[in-house]
Amino acid sequence: MAVIDKDEQQEHIIEGRKTFFICPDATLLPENYLEEYMARGYETYIIGDDRYCPLKAKVEVIIETFTDSILFFYIDMPVPGISWEKYIKELQEKYTGRILIGVLYAKRQSEEDKKKLEKYYLFDVGIQCGCISLEYQKAKNFALIDKVMYANQACGRRKNIRAICDTKSRVSFVTKHGQIKGSILDISLSHFSAIFDKTLDVQLYEKIPKVLINVNGLHFISDAILVMQRMKNGVMLNVFVFSNSMGQQGVESDIQPRLLERIYQMTSDKAKSLMRFKFDEARKNLRQYMNDDDLYDAGYYNFDGD
Incomplete structure (x- = not known):
């Protein structure tokens, strides 16, 4: 007799606090950091912009599916149809109390630029997970992000991910x-x-x-x-x-590194599979009701109308 059925497996995939890095620069935040964050008790994922499903649709899916989420947006990554300042403000206003938002950006040469950026996102918009200035030496970025995730209890209730x-x-x-x-x-x-x-x-x-x-x-x-x-x-x-x-x-x-690698693979594979399914549904729904011009005007455009 099965003790864990399909519905319970999906519930397990969804439960717990998860952190999503939206369009990060892989040279500053490499994907291998994700497994290391799991060792710290953080379940983290990278969400990129691609031609298959519009980024805004992906973000909506994440917010609706994973209801206890932290989203870090890398604002130096250009995405067609999206103004980060406007978009993050809209998300903050729409989902206040439901999600936590943070901002990542490449280190600014001007202190004045940094202060202006922080004032806008922290005080004008009111995001809760801070503005993280990423160093060009990527080894320092792991600790910078780790510190912010720890402060915002990114591990949730569980010390170790199962x-x-x-x-x-x-x-x-x-x-x-x-x-x-x-x-x-x-x-x-x-x-x-x-x-x-x-x-x-x-x-x-x-x-x-x-x-x-x-x-x-x-x-x-x-x-x-x-x-x-x-x-x-x-x-x-x-x-x-x-x-x-x-x-x-x-x-x-x-044994720990080998077991961690296997747990990371098992956990992330199931979550990514669920996200792919949800993204596919979102893409089909958008294409059913909106043409390419409408998608572009709404800021959903990131494919060539294939």
């Missing part, structure tokens, strides 16, 4: 009663939940050594402690916390 596993993800270990096998439902850097093929004869808070984990093809061994059990859809759900050799919560340090 990923929903596929049906091939398995767990097994040996107790005094023999080998126990089960299916892993979700996993993070600190915890995993599982259901088992037979009754689990393990006490709460009992430490289980050498638990064999196979999560979407990644194999590793870790000690684990059973911390919670509850019935869900008629099945007993078991929640474990990983325990490393230092007696701390989490997997061993050599």
Whole structure:
């Protein structure tokens, strides 16, 4: 019996605070930062301008789908049909209290230009996530953005992001009663939940050594402690916390990067798939009711009327 159905999987994809970088300069904010931000507990995505779906439509989809979102707009990236000053002001007025907005821009040579920009966005428009002046040395930008995300609680309620596993993800270990096998439902850097093929004869808070984990093809061994059990859809759900050799919560340090990479891949693939579906719906709806000239006039134009 499936414990997590399709509707619940989509709910899991949507839940939690997410941060979206809108049209960033890849030389200042490279995509590999996203996995590193996940290690800090931040679920982040890059949304670019392309010929398939207009950027304004994408932003509307994000706001309506991911209702607890932070949006950082890189205002030095030109997008046909969009004036960043006007557009961000419109979004702030329309969605006040629903989303958090921040602004990214390349470092200005003039202090006067910087102050003018900050005055407009912070005081006149009233965005809450600040104006971040990105350095040309991209290594500094990770910490700059990290500091702002931390201040705005970009990690939400969860310290570690959990990923929903596929049906091939398995767990097994040996107790005094023999080998126990089960299916892993979700996993993070600190915890995993599982259901088992037979009754689990393990006490709460009992430490289980050498638990064999196979999560979407990644194999590793870790000690684990059973911390919670509850019935869900008629099945007993078991929640474990990983325990490393230092007696701390989490997997061993050599396993962590590999597990993080797999969690990032699983989480981002599902979210990106949902966004692609939503963007496709938005594009079809726009093309049904508006021609190319209307789309351009409305600021939705970023394709050549293919």
